[in-house]
Amino acid sequence: MIVTETNIPEVKLIAAKKFGDERGFFSETFNLERYRDAGISMDCVQDNHSMSGPVGTVRGLHFQIPPKAQAKLVRVVRGSVLDVAVDIRKGSPTYGQHVAAVISAKDWNQLYIPKGFAHGFCTLEPDTEFLYKVDDYYSPEHEKGIQWDDPDLGIAWPVEGDKALLSAKDTGNPGFADLPDYFIYGKEG
Ligand SMILES: Cc1cn([C@H]2C[C@H](O)[C@@H](COP(=O)(O)OP(=O)(O)O[C@H]3O[C@@H](C)C(=O)[C@@H](O)[C@H]3O)O2)c(=O)[nH]c1=O
Numbered sequence: 005m006i007v008t009e010t011n012i013p014e015v016k017l018i019a020a021k022k023f024g025d026e027r028g029f030f031s032e033t034f035n036l037e038r039y040r041d042a043g044i045s046m047d048c049v050q051d052n053h054s055m056s057g058p059v060g061t062v063r064g065l066h067f068q069i070p071p072k073a074q075a076k077l078v079r080v081v082r083g084s085v086l087d088v089a090v091d092i093r094k095g096s097p098t099y100g101q102h103v104a105a106v107i108s109a110k111d112w113n114q115l116y117i118p119k120g121f122a123h124g125f126c127t128l129e130p131d132t133e134f135l136y137k138v139d140d141y142y143s144p145e146h147e148k149g150i151q152w153d154d155p156d157l158g159i160a161w162p163v164e165g166d167k168a169l170l171s172a173k174d175t176g177n178p179g180f181a182d183l184p185d186y187f188i189y190g191k192e193g
Pocket residue numbers: 052054063064065066067123124125142171173
């Protein structure tokens with residue numbers, strides 16, 4: 005496995021090893037010890053799997069607030085997405101900045117998103133299947149969203165605002181300027 009830093013050092017791109025043979029392939033997609041040694045410390049408690057039919061489906065930007073904040077390790081087993089992580093840690097040198105990376109079944113890559121980041125993605129292919137591990141349980145009371153296409157964030161989404169397919173919930177998310185200081189840099193836990 006190869007771990008690469010991104011423009012926000014705490015967000016990491018991972019290339020998992022894939023062993024191909026005449027049957028198909030084998031891949032370790034998570035290994036507590038090895039990921040920890042690579043600086044990715046996650047006590048995962050839940051695995052999630054979503055499928056998005058149409059190209060241009062947008063899910064996000066989402067996060068859970070403390071004490072139910074979640075780190076996420078995301079990957080794609082069918083299709084591809086533009087995956088986005090926005091730094092929402094007040095006082096962070098990269099506050100308000102984001103990482104955007106194509107995560108795909110073909111590239112077999114993963115993105116590690118620590119606590120203190122809002123996360124979302126836009127599908128680039130039909131029927132994209134998105135898998136992710138999280139290190140705290142789903143808690144609707146702690147769940148928050150930010151407007152995915154807020155111009156303040158400057159995210160180059162691969163879909164026009166009026167063509168994106170969103171959940172009803174995600175059409176009503178507040179803008180970045182209205183975000184309370186849920187996370188303080190250095191105290192994300
Ligand atoms: C996230 C989640 C949802 N659900 C339920 C609630 C709801 O009825 C249904 C669909 O939920 P949502 O519309 O919130 O699903 P979705 O928009 O896919 O939410 C996800 O988006 C991505 C970008 C993330 O980063 C995730 O953390 C999560 O917020 O699934 C769970 O039971 N457990 C979960 O962990």
